[in-house]
Amino acid sequence: MKFSQPSSARTINRLRVLNLLAQQGEISRADIARLLDLNKPSTSEIVEQLLAEGLVEEQGKVTTSNGRRPTALSLRSDARLVLGVDVGSRTTTFLLADLQGKILRFERLPTPLQPQPKEWGETIIRTCMKLTKFATTTIAGIAISTSGSLSPDGQSILSHEYWSWEDIPLAKAVAVHTKLPTLLVHHVQAMVEAERWFGGEQSKNFLYINWGEHIASAFYTGHSIIAERSRFGHLPIAPTGLCRCGGIGCLETVSAGWALSEKHQGLSVKQLAQGNSKEAQQSLQGACQAMGMSLIAASVVTGAQKIILGGGIANLDDRYLEMVATFYREHAHHELASIPICRSALKDQSSVLGSIAVALDRWVFQRRMLETMQDLDSKKPLLETE
Known part of the structure; x- marks a missing residue:
């Protein structure tokens, strides 16, 4: 360069x-x-x-x-620390880590079903400040992963995907109280960063699906991650079924954790998979087939060369992953059928480690920026003429 x-x-x-x-x-x-x-x-x-x-x-x-x-x-590795926060729909996780990503302090709180931004924001601030007291050296910065549309400067939640939050300056508030630089990032983008930092993922083109309580996606193109405003979980794949987004027949109504739980008296997806209920197994099979169908559509649109499934449902036993892959291979166009579908190398840790990966990248190493510059530099013509 x-x-x-x-x-x-x-x-x-x-x-x-x-x-x-x-x-x-x-x-x-x-x-x-x-x-x-x-x-x-x-x-x-x-x-x-x-x-x-x-x-x-x-x-x-x-x-x-x-x-x-x-x-x-x-x-x-102990010269600087970073603080990561993963604001999930069921739990909110706080982690203090060193430069190698080793977790030094961990705290997890149950996320309210519909948290009020002021009260939950104050809880996040208090817990961040609590973890800073355990730091034995300088904390370089904080990264907070969450769902929804974020401001371009990464300081505010413009609108949350599942809660009635609008124009909430969460990162700015955390920075004011902790006196540390703070950044918001879309949670699936953070999961992609974790896959690359801690999961050893080397592919330059892949589609990442977070398949858990909700369903979301991110597309990695070598030097950018497209995650925000992704509506993968709301692809229309069924004629009926009211989605939490207000739509009818979204993928989430068939395959998301919340939908499967509602259909089976509040049982978790893990409980459904471990049980002997014929109805539950049929629901899980339908969820896998719907996921396979949606992955075909996403492959056509994105041109992804690899598909990685993360999240809680993706980490059920191998038979469910094989159901998805089999449906995909049998129904995809022959040019797409050979695209590999694999489970996240981090299994159910992608979401937790995502905010740490983003914090390390943004506040210390800036690895993505270096990769982008190197990629752009390699695309320059060898001989430039006027």
Whole structure:
């Protein structure tokens, strides 16, 4: 990557070195320079800066193939912390984590069925402030994942997908009270970030489905995540069935956790799957087939090369995932039938870890920004003419 301004180059290269240290573990200055194509003076300057900031520490000598014994460097995982909040429809989870994503403090509260923004906002603020007291070093920032339409600056919930919340400056309020930079992010976007940060997902093009109490999706295109305003859970797939959105026959009326529970006397989906009720098994089979049908439609529209299913229902035993995949393969166009459908590598932890992944990216590593710049740089023509 080339930059017109030296200060920009130094900032970007500092982030590149920091990310390399996070990914490689122990590594020498010479290897950093070689892997990132940096000259030795620039590498030394960046390393000294990171050492001074306390983000990096020197380890012992390492032996190389040529007999030299350079000093190894490593990221200090406890040098900074981040705070993540996942505001879910059933529970709200708070996590304090280090730079490697290790959870140091965890707290979970039941989310009210229809929380009032003032009261629930105050609860979120109090719990965030409570967790900050356990921090042994600087907290870089906070990320809050939730559902709905968010302001472009990530400070306010313009409208919540399931609650009557409008123009709620939640991130701004949390930042004022905690004195920490705070960002709101759509919860499925956060789950995609978790899949990439902690689940080892390397694909540059995939569709992610959060299949749980509600159903939502995000499409990852290599340098952007399209999640907000996704209406995947409200694709019309049935002639009847009143959805909570007010529509008729939405996918959620057949496949969402809330709909399955309402049909079977309030039992959870897990209880339905573990039981022997013929009616419950028929409902689950119908839910899987409806999901398969909707995935076909989404594949046609997005051109996704892979489909990842996350959330509680996606993590039932393998027979239900196979029902979805089988219906998809049997009914999709032959050009789409080979698209892999797999379960999230993080299983039911994607939602919880999502806000941590976003906080690490936004307030410390800025990995997505680096990937975007690298992707755009690689698409430049080799020879530009006027």
